[in-house]
Amino acid sequence: MRRKPATPTALIDRAAPELFLSRELAALEFNFRVLAQARDVRVPLLERLRYLSIVANNLDEFFEVRVAMLKHHHHFGSAAPGPDGLASGELLTRIRKRVLTLVAAQYATWRNELGPALDAEGIRFLTRDRWTDRQKRWLQGYFENEVLPVLSPLGLDPAHPFPRILNKTLNLAVVLKGRDAFGREGHMALVRAPRSLPRIIRLPDEVCEPGEHYVFLAELLQGFVDQMFPGFKVAGSYQFRVTRNSELMVEEAGMENLARALSEELLGRGYARPVRLEIGNDCPKSIASMLMTNFELEESDVYRCDGPVNIIRAGTVYDGLDRPDLKFPRFTPQLPKAFDASKCKFEVLRDRDVLLHHPYESFATVVDLLRQAAQDPAVLAIKQTLYRAGADTPLVDLLVEAARNGKDVTVVIELRARFDEEANIRLATRLQEAGVQVVYGVVGFKTHAKMLLIVRREDDVLRRYVHLSTGNYHQANSRAYTDIGLMTSDAEIGDDLHKVFQQLSGLGPMIELKRLLHSPFTLYKSVMAKIDRETANALAGKPARIVAKLNALNEAHVIEALYRASQAGVEIDLIVRGACTLRPGIPGISERIRVRSIVGRFLEHSRVYWFANDGTPEIYCASADWMERNLMRRIEVAFPILDPVLAARVYEETLANYLDDNTQAWLLQSDGSYVRADPGNATPHTAQQFLLDKLCPTPA
Template sequence: MTTRRQTPAKKVPQKSVPASLFFGRDESWLRFNQRVLEEAQDATNPLLERVKFLAITASNLDEFVEIRVASLLQRIEEGHNEAQAPDEGGLTLTERLDLLSAMLQDFVAAQYACWNEKLLPALKAEKIRFLRWSELNETQLEHAESFYENEVDPILTPVTIDPSHPFPRVLNKALCIALLLRHKRKGNTMTMLGVVTVPRSLPRVVALPSTDGHLDFMFLHEMIESQVARMFRGYEVMGSSAFRVTRNSNLYMQEEESRSVLESVRAELHNRRKGDAVRLEIETTAMPEIIERLRTNFELDPWQVFQMEGPVNLSRLMNLYSAANCASLKYPVFKSKKFKLSKKSMDIFDELRQHDIMLHHPFDSYETVEGFVESAAVDPSVVSMKQTLYRTSADSPMFRALTEAAQSKDVTVVIELMARFDEASNIRWARDLEDAGVGVFHGIFGLKTHCKLALLVRRDPDGKTRRYAHLGTGNYNPVTARFYTDISLLTSNPEITAAVQSVFRYLTAEADGQTYKPLLVAPLTMAGEVIDLIHRETEHARAGRPSGIVAKMNALLDRKTVEAMYTASQAGVPIDLIIRGMCSLRPGVKGLSETIRVRSVVGRFLEHSRIFSFKNGGNDEIFCGSADWMPRNLYERCEVLFPVLDKHLAKRLREEILGAYLKDNLKARILQPDGIYTRPTKNGHHPFSAQEYLMALASEEITEIPAKIAAKKADKKAEQKVKHSAKKAEKPAAQEEEPAELEPQPAS
């Protein structure tokens, strides 16, 4: 296998940074999930959107437990704790586990406080109720009995635990009901456990016939629990409770033992079902004997048992969002702006020969990207298509276009089989694509293919053969494109498209020794070049030239990159970081990071775009791409950062997009040196939400960027002061008064 190159970074003197000046990634992630929970707690958000945010926190926490906590437990069990040096936060593995267990328990308590004290009362006020079996009226009872008899009971499998019936295999995150049973035979005092698995094929929230203007629902597990006596005839049901077990879901593969990546991933997906238990969730009303028997069966320590003050598995509340047809309790419908060809252009390729196209999703419609691939599939002038796929959807037009194109063109797809939790569907796509005649590759073993690239080769009407490319920050998934913010660049720039071709050759043949300029490609060149870009700003600052960095990403954890920014800050480089999730950098520390500001924006759309802007002595450069500044992105994945060379598009990135996020004082939180995130102070400014502003801009409700709005506000304020001074001079002292401020309200 070819040795992977790494561009050496320029040597810039810098001090060694102690570990205490880095935040731990796991605590930082939990603080991110806390910011999502704050959106559920925020009464200014539509009510059902708040329910959705709460469900998202639960889904996020599931993944954190089955991946991060599971990995930590496994490393401790394998004996790594004593041998391993303290992590980025200065903690050993056991110290980190102790900290996380306390933080997790506190977070779960906050989730259920939000549900019980804020959301449930608010739902009741809007006439949305969750009823128990005993609360149903005659009409609802008849409906519930019919639903149970016809849809639920036939697929239930009650199990009594005894010597001939061992404890059933409980699947990862499957909702179950545990019962403490005693046989009704005279003189029998022994108790035993019973278990019923709640079917995954049925909706977790069951709609009931509405009465008196209410929308009524029942949790599926409560419906089943009300009928357990019918399933365990001959037993006395002494107690029951819903519970759920979360298991280790890490994938482990041995390269030398696997025949192919596809076969290896399929085998590990099967093994994943057998992962060790990591967490037990159970209702607080459960009998202590039930809790202890389950804990012992799953071999869990007491801290791994989470007792819930409400329904187990809050992520199923997402079903309520779908089932409740209440438009007034959801965000207003937003329609993305559709791209329009210039009057002189006949098609997208004609347009791209004139200039690059940049799209900011979901504010700009994703249909343009779909159309780029779909039109290529049916265009006889397109002779070759190459594309990477990381996550896609079941009805993706991309998938259909690629299979159709394979009938008449050379089509190559690099599909990432190990996209977490999408492995099974990606295996299906890979097989279907191969059956259609597509050349399917799985990238380089041991490296996830995370870059988002599409490359077309076309014989144009002028007789020339050209390459056309799409480079993006998000997946080729039209579903997530509606609520993830991402950047797309469509270009026919010969330098960029040639570099994209080199990346595909690296992915399919691991052909090294190529030039990837002007792209930054991981794991080959990106890590060193990113640090070089930061060091360049450091040198500009030391020389008195204009310097500055504005970077937007999902996470910042790479220690070398953080240390380079600490050095840049000490040289006086102003650095603004917009980081949605984890951040190990500690901003605002005197003598170390005084010029660094970190903010996180959590709102209606999931912030997913990665944008990196460098002042470069006044010759600004800006990049977008698929990579966060994390070790896994820089060293363990195939990633691409691409420059935006068109000056108008680069200006839009800096002023319209980054400028909006830096102005946000509604959905932004500012990271403090102690690791706590606080809301920005308004300081007399009107409330401003970047996402609301960008939606208004896309809807053509407004036409100005935040910088212009701010300038106009300042001019207006100055004008008001002049007028006020003139009036004040004309009035008697008794008539003096403060004028009302007439600053324009930014669209938000």
């Protein structure tokens, strides 16, 4: 039944900052949701410990990138306020206030919740006051034999100035009393923990009661610090850790060789400008002031830690502990039923499309497709993008094998994938040495699309086989991230992908695609047009709805379009894992917009866009979030799910299922805060567990 047409709405005033949340503060809020997992007693204990480490790691990256760039622009007066209207100085102040709250909660969780719970399970992180005599003797031997020989304590004086401290490394500031060999009194020294040393030491069973016993390296260094300075009395030793700007500032204009320029830039990354100083809670103000002076930081850049400053290392014990009772139950990713082990995958894909939903369905399917392509004499060419591949991926070996088997292999490697630059440079070198044609993408635009194209000769006809994905070709991530992949031999999609690869490798002109939406050319325009179409349908009294699943949403024009759609009567549900700068529930503006974030066992990573389209729904999966960088400054691809059965499956599994989640969902409020969903009297529904039960059933 047609609805009564809505009244046309007023234009949204983009200059109204109250309509937008801060991108940086929204990103910080995600970490509070992750920390809630660390505090949730329903989550297995070792998984809670892992979540705590994830928070610490996320904070590191937040300072290395977001805060570093914000401070840089603030320093040079080049930071124009974003849509939220916050000046850089005010935003930095708010960030500090929120980070202080997060850090305090993080360490309180470690001291008051995780530590005691781990102790009760026989997993003990021992501080010096808990060492038994036997443990102390063993640790002393370990220190003298394994640690002391590689340490180089540095006394500070005019001849030994403050050294360069590497990004995120463990250090001690040591106060000494006594005279040195030259009669000088009053000394300060620094001890840098070499990167070759393990940050967590496991004590042997013979010196411990039953269980697993660990000591942080910082605790060990402080416990035996006097042995590093014979003849002196140690008046105090204090942990510290500095975080530096890790955003590479490569100027691509006029550059002759991107790989060489990046390699040179990477050499200095570890010693770039400091942005944060973490110190132990017991560190005196005088020591803190000395460190601040040498790092050229202010009091607002200092964060005190009521526990180990390298708390991130606590999670490293996870993999070494054989305690399935304290971890999520194991599951086996399934192979798609469409593929019979005896059949050639190309034969299957000629007849039908195949959908992959990771991690519930195995990434091995993609590997097997590439393996068949590498070994099949009928395959002539393989083209693939690699953004993050991981050190253990078998895909690289298969690409090398394909090249050695005489196939034309082209790989587009994104050298500027943040924190994977070095690995990708090594990967590019290896592939080039094997005869693979390596392309670094397009200057000024990161290649973020996930694409694989296989060209095969069949009965004197060339047929293209395609794999497109919302996630990276990364073996480890495929077990921890949720993503959607599509395998197809659809002629129009294959032709589109051929044109995209031509453009990437051949510096081609603007191209027209039939099926794929292509950033930075048509994706943004298409998303805006589809939102506007739903708006027009609502104004005409037709049913109108938008559902999207994203990692982040911050593009101001898209948000404005969603506000207009809401005003027109469009029902909008957004599943946004991380930062969302749209404010839902504003009277007269966004009353029909609901935003939820799902934080669970797996990292939500798939991007899915669904538009009602007046009864003929359209659904796309994509590598792109609705962010300015993805829509304007990256090579991205959104691909339609054309098979009605598969389209219905994507909708049910990635959208409807997540909208029904009432246990792991967090609901965004208009003020930027999140409230955890409560099933109340309803039947509890957990989206990820639903998919585990459906796609990875436990054998009877």
